[in-house]
Amino acid sequence: MSFGGIVSLLLIAAGAFGVALVVVGARPALARSQRFAISAGVAVAVAVVLAIADLAGLGLLSAASEGADPLLPLAAWVDRAVDWLVTAYGDALRENISNPIVYAIGFFERFLYQGIAWPAMAIAFALFAYHASRKWTLALFVAVAFVVIWALQLWKPTMQTLSLISVSILVTALVGLPLGIAMGLSDRFRTLMRPVLDFMQTMPSFVYLIPVVMLFGLGTFSGVLATAVYAAPPLIRLTDLGLRLVDKEVMEAATAFGASRSQKLWRVQLPLALPNVMAGVNQSIMMALAMVVIASMIGVRGLGQEVFYGLQRQEPGTGFTAGLCIVLLAIVLDRITQAYGRRMQAHYQTGAH
Amino acid sequence: MADGAPIKIELKGVTKIFGPTPAKVLPMVEAGASKDEVLEQTGHTVGLRDVSLQIAQGQTFVVMGLSGSGKSTLIRHLNRLIDPTAGQVLVDGEDIMGLGERALTDFRRARMAMVFQRFGLFPHRTVIENVSFGLDLRASGRAAREESRAKAREWVATVGLDGYEDSYPHALSGGMQQRVGLARALAMDTDILLMDEAFSALDPLIRRDMQDQLIDLQGRLKKTIVFITHDLDEALRLGDRIAILKDGEIVQVGTGEEILTAPATDYVADFVEDVNRGRVLTAGRVKLDCAVVTSSEAPAEALTRAGNGELQITYVVDANGKLLGAVTGSRMRRAIAENADNIAGLVEPVQTATADMVLEDVLPLTLRGDLPVAVIDADGKVQGMLSRESIIAALAETTGPEKPVQ
Numbered sequence: 001m002s003f004g005g006i007v008s009l010l011l012i013a014a015g016a017f018g019v020a021l022v023v024v025g026a027r028p029a030l031a032r033s034q035r036f037a038i039s040a041g042v043a044v045a046v047a048v049v050l051a052i053a054d055l056a057g058l059g060l061l062s063a064a065s066e067g068a069d070p071l072l073p074l075a076a077w078v079d080r081a082v083d084w085l086v087t088a089y090g091d092a093l094r095e096n097i098s099n100p101i102v103y104a105i106g107f108f109e110r111f112l113y114q115g116i117a118w119p120a121m122a123i124a125f126a127l128f129a130y131h132a133s134r135k136w137t138l139a140l141f142v143a144v145a146f147v148v149i150w151a152l153q154l155w156k157p158t159m160q161t162l163s164l165i166s167v168s169i170l171v172t173a174l175v176g177l178p179l180g181i182a183m184g185l186s187d188r189f190r191t192l193m194r195p196v197l198d199f200m201q202t203m204p205s206f207v208y209l210i211p212v213v214m215l216f217g218l219g220t221f222s223g224v225l226a227t228a229v230y231a232a233p234p235l236i237r238l239t240d241l242g243l244r245l246v247d248k249e250v251m252e253a254a255t256a257f258g259a260s261r262s263q264k265l266w267r268v269q270l271p272l273a274l275p276n277v278m279a280g281v282n283q284s285i286m287m288a289l290a291m292v293v294i295a296s297m298i299g300v301r302g303l304g305q306e307v308f309y310g311l312q313r314q315e316p317g318t319g320f321t322a323g324l325c326i327v328l329l330a331i332v333l334d335r336i337t338q339a340y341g342r343r344m345q346a347h348y349q350t351g352a353h
Numbered sequence: 354m355a356d357g358a359p360i361k362i363e364l365k366g367v368t369k370i371f372g373p374t375p376a377k378v379l380p381m382v383e384a385g386a387s388k389d390e391v392l393e394q395t396g397h398t399v400g401l402r403d404v405s406l407q408i409a410q411g412q413t414f415v416v417m418g419l420s421g422s423g424k425s426t427l428i429r430h431l432n433r434l435i436d437p438t439a440g441q442v443l444v445d446g447e448d449i450m451g452l453g454e455r456a457l458t459d460f461r462r463a464r465m466a467m468v469f470q471r472f473g474l475f476p477h478r479t480v481i482e483n484v485s486f487g488l489d490l491r492a493s494g495r496a497a498r499e500e501s502r503a504k505a506r507e508w509v510a511t512v513g514l515d516g517y518e519d520s521y522p523h524a525l526s527g528g529m530q531q532r533v534g535l536a537r538a539l540a541m542d543t544d545i546l547l548m549d550e551a552f553s554a555l556d557p558l559i560r561r562d563m564q565d566q567l568i569d570l571q572g573r574l575k576k577t578i579v580f581i582t583h584d585l586d587e588a589l590r591l592g593d594r595i596a597i598l599k600d601g602e603i604v605q606v607g608t609g610e611e612i613l614t615a616p617a618t619d620y621v622a623d624f625v626e627d628v629n630r631g632r633v634l635t636a637g638r639v640k641l642d643c644a645v646v647t648s649s650e651a652p653a654e655a656l657t658r659a660g661n662g663e664l665q666i667t668y669v670v671d672a673n674g675k676l677l678g679a680v681t682g683s684r685m686r687r688a689i690a691e692n693a694d695n696i697a698g699l700v701e702p703v704q705t706a707t708a709d710m711v712l713e714d715v716l717p718l719t720l721r722g723d724l725p726v727a728v729i730d731a732d733g734k735v736q737g738m739l740s741r742e743s744i745i746a747a748l749a750e751t752t753g754p755e756k757p758v759q
Contacts, residue, residue, distance in 0.1 A: 253473030256432050257487035257541070258462030267486075271477045 005054065009047055017043035082211045090215055098221040105167050105220050113159035121159075122146035125332065133339035142336075145328040154306065154325045161302035162329065164220070164295070165288045168227040172284050176232045180239025180280070184273070185265070190240065201233045205294055213298055223300030227291040234283035242276025243269050278341035282334060289330045303329075358409040360446075361545065361577040362431060367404045367440035369426055369601075372397030375438045383439075388600050400426040401437070401601045408594075410544075413571060413578040415592030417585060423601035424581045425470075428549050431579060432465045433457060444545070462491050466538035470550035472530045474522040480533050481505050481518040487541045508536040512566070528559035535563075539570070548580045552587065564590055585624060589613070589633050597621055609633045629713070630748050636715050637708030639747040640728040640737030645670055648677055648697040652688035655680060655696050668727055668735050669700045676735055679703045679724050705729050708736055712744050719744060 020039035024030060030038075112121070122143050130139040149158050183190040209226050216222045246269050254268045270277075296304030303322045310319025370378050370391075378397045388399045401423045408414045418424045429435040430442055433449060442449050444464060452460055466487065474483050481502065488501030509518055512532040522530050531551065538546055552560045564587065571578060582588050588595050589609040596606045597620075605617035613633050616622040644658040644667040659667040665682030678700035688699055704718040704726045718726045725740035 247471075247473075249469050249471050249473040250475060252429075252434055253467070253469055253475070254486075255434060256461060256465070256467040256547075257537075258458050258460075258490050260458050263490060268475060272475075 009050055009054075012050060013043045013047040016046040082214060085211070086214050093215055094217070098216045101167070101224060102219065102221045105163055105224065108167065109160050109163040112163050113156045118146070118150050118155055122150075125336075129332070129336050129339070132336050132343065135339075138335055138339070142332050145332055149325050149328060152321050152325065154303065154322060157301065157303045157306050157322065158325050158329060161289075161292055161304065161326070164223060164227065164292070164300060164302055165285065165333075168224050168231060168288050169281065169284055171224060171228040172232045172235055172288075173281070175228070176235040176280075176284070177239060177277070179232075180236040180277075181243065181265070181270075183236065183240035184243025184269070193236070197233045197236060200229055205230050205291065209294075209298055218299035220300055222298050223291075223295035226298070227288045227295055230291050231284040231287040234287060235277070235280035238276045238280030238283065239273065242273030242280075245276065246272045275341050275345040278337060278344055282337040282341065285333050285337060286330060289326060289333075292326060358411055360407050361410040361412075361444070362406075362408040362579070363441075363443040363446075364404050364406040364427075364430070365441040365443065367427075367430055367437045367442065368402055369400035369423075369430070369435065370397050370438045371400050379438055399601050400435075401430070404440070404598075404601070404603055406596060406603065406606070408577060408579060410577050411575045412593045413580060413591050415580045415582060415588040415595045416598055417582050417588040417592075417595055418598035419583055421600075422598040424583075424598050425549055426601075427598065428467075428547050428579055428581050431545075431547055432461055432467060462487065462541075464543050465545040465547055466541035466543045467547040467549065468531070468534045468538045468551040470553055472522070472527075472534045472554075474530055474533055474537075476522055479519045479521055480509060480514060480525070483522065483533050484509055484536045484540050486537060505536075505540050508540040509533075511539070511570075512536045527555050528563065531555060531563060532566075535567075539574075544577055546576045546578045548578060550581050550583065553582065553584065560587070567591065585628050586632070589628065597624065610635065610638060614638070630750075631713035631716065632711055634712045634747055635708065636706045636710045636712065636726075636728045636739055637736065639712065639743065640708070640739055641725075641743050643668055643725075643727075643735065643738040645735050646696070647672060648700065649695050652685045652693055652696050652699070656682065656685040656689065659685070664725060664738075664740060666724065666738075668703070668738070669696060670735065674734055676703075676705065676727055676729060676733060679727070681724070703727050706739065707731070712739075712748060715739055716741070716744050 017039050020042035021035065024035045024038050116124075125146060126139040126143040129142040130136060133139075149155060179193065183193050205226055208229060209222070212222045212225050216225065250268065250272070251264065254264045259267065292300075292302065292304035293307050294304070296302065296308045303326050306322030307319050307326075310316065310322065368379065368382060369375075370382060372378065372395065375397060378391060378395050381395070382391060382399055382402060386394075388402075391397055391399050404423075404427060406414075416424045416427055426435055430437055431444070433442070433452075436450070444460075449457070449460060475486060478486065485501045485505035488504060489498060492498050492501045506518065509515065512535055514529060514532055514536070517525065517529065522533065525533065531554070534551070538548075552563045555563060567578075568591065578591075580588075580591055582591075592609060594606060595609055595612055597604045597612065599620055605612055605621050607615075610633055612621060613625050613628065613630060616625055641664075644655075644660065646655045646658055646667050646669055648669050648671055655667050655669075656665075659665050659680075659682055666679055667685075668679050669677045671677055680696050680699045680701070684699045684701075685696065688696060693699075701724060702722075703724045704721055706715045706718055706726050706728055708728055708730055715726060719739065719741040725738040725743075727735050728737045728739055730736050
């Protein structure tokens with residue numbers, strides 16, 4: 001037996017000891033020393049069985065094998081499932097979902113960078129910022145940021161990115177809000193959704209780009225879908241949290257005065273959850289901006305594409321200026337949405353002083 | 354009930370167990386296992402155990418207990434914010450456990466309103482919107498909504514918050530917030546008002562104010578009020594009847610005076626030990642016997658009647674039994690020496706107190722003269738007397754179940 005084999009044997013025996021201790025521990029009738037003795041016996045027995053099995057050539061104590069077919073052929077299953085999806089529904093999905101949205105985005109994009117003169121856009125955003133924050137400093141900052149973007153001659157890609165993000169956040173909100181509300185209202189649904197959300201958030205985005213591209217091809221729609229999936233979890237989570245954070249006594253009061261479930265939701269819970277929902281929207285926008293460069297790899301136009309060019313052509317300047325525009329856009333959207341969130345919060349402090 | 358009013362709310366054998374499988378634990382609780390045993394062995398908490406209560410219409414019924422005694426759990430059974438594990442809750446004779454979701458909502462809108470300890474105001478609604486919340490739930494259509502706004506405005510004024518209609522709750526002080534809570538409940542115009550430690554979060558002075566306001570309002574509205582508190586003084590002040598709750602069980606139910614003078618257990622006795630007895634004991638309960646003579650009687654006769662007690666004194670009434678005043682022993686002896694016909698000329702004026710006055714209010718009267726205060730009934734008939742010394746003795750008395758006051 002190799003050195004590694006002996007270490008493995010000891011580790012497995014220790015594991016068996018631990019498991020045995022927990023199992024025996026559930027019987028309080030046994031004395032402490034008895035429990036240790038029983039567990040030690042189990043550990044030794046496991047070690048002996050393993051050693052014999054190893055000598056007989058079962059291979060449990062040697063390093064994991066490589067190259068052979070996996071015991072769990074998950075990859076093949078996923079391949080087959082996606083293939084089936086593409087052949088069965090690919091055309092229908094493209095025609096009914098992808099095409100209209102692509103058309104809408106195209107229209108929106110052109111409206112943003114051709115329909116509206118850039119100074120008008122800058123002023124509109126500045127007014128927006130002032131309305132949200134009531135601070136002229138923020139309005140001025142927003143206006144300057146837009147002037148800088150124009151001066152860098154990155155206006156068109158910036159507007160393309162803005163339209164991608166707007167549409168993605170719209171999709172996120174349409175899907176995410178109902179899911180978040182359902183989670184906030186039902187413990188069972190919450191238990192079900194939490195692993196799904198963890199999966200959405202931690203699975204590297206390239207992974208789900210593969211089936212998305214197979215289904216919808218390279219282009220804007222795949223980008224929107226990938227961005228929306230990536231951006232949705234914070235909105236869903238914060239909507240859920242917002243509903244749950246509503247003061248228990250306030251909810252009791254609503255119930256005691258005879259509010260029905262839907263009256264409670266619409267008149268009390270949702271209004272009080274709004275600051276959190278707004279924080280969710282803010283987080284989702286930030287997540288969406290983080291997806292911009294990745295989305296450019298599947299053919300989404302905009303600032304991400306500029307960064308990507310910079311990388312491919314070894315032009316640090318191109319990359320930097322496009323990156324700067326992403327940062328400016330992020331700050332502008334972040335400050336505006338945060339200011340709205342704060343304004344909603346103004347009346348929302350609860351409880352006694 | 355003592356006053357013959359119909360029973361408004363009745364609890365029959367209500368038991369509440371908190372935990373994942375209360376039904377399984379119920380037999381153990383019914384068998385009499387203690388709260389600690391149940392928690393130890395099953396991880397369940399006994400909230401209420403076999404609570405039976407009757408609350409008469411128009412009464413202010415106070416449920417009083419320390420934290421963890423189950424009093425907040427109890428009041429939440431009355432509008433089913435909490436459902437019992439076993440037992441019945443009857444309102445106007447109807448078992449509300451039988452109500453479906455829709456009927457329960459209607460029941461809450463029409464029959465009961467509630468005031469909460471930490472106010473439970475809606476922070477996103479203005480004062481007027483808070484007060485009209487319950488009314489809006491009942492209202493449908495624009496006209497009805499206008500009407501509920503008008504009604505809400507009236508109640509905001511009644512609790513003294515004119516001018517704050519459009520403020521948000523966070524801009525108000527604690528006392529003002531609870532006034533909003535009170536107005537919101539009163540605006541519902543329900544027969545029953547549930548008040549869960551409604552004044553506990555307020556400063557003592559403001560609490561006193563709110564208690565006065567509640568007493569004043571109740572004098573006009575005659576609602577059935579269920580009031581929860583951990584403050585015995587508050588309970589005695591507000592409650593027509595008081596139930597004392599300990600570890601989810603009712604220990605004693607009675608009027609404040611009954612609980613103070615005849616505590617059922619050592620627990621209650623400990624509880625009432627520090628209470629201001631002067632605020633609860635009435636003149637009628639602690640009065641001393643006294644002699645009463647008519648003004649036409651001879652001094653010698655009157656002196657005999659006055660006896661040889663410490664306070665040699667007799668009250669004097671006219672032919673109709675109306676109190677004229679009192680005569681002291683020394684004056685009577687002097688009159689005998691002077692051979693006076695009757696005692697009419699000897700009468701000194703005395704202070705009077707009605708039998709239902711509390712000692713705290715009687716005591717100052719005794720300081721206005723040297724003669725004891727006459728205790729009279731509603732018709733002005735003399736029932737007894739109270740001297741400074743007898744009041745102080747009654748206030749100083751310590752009570753316990755083993756030696757109740759005579």
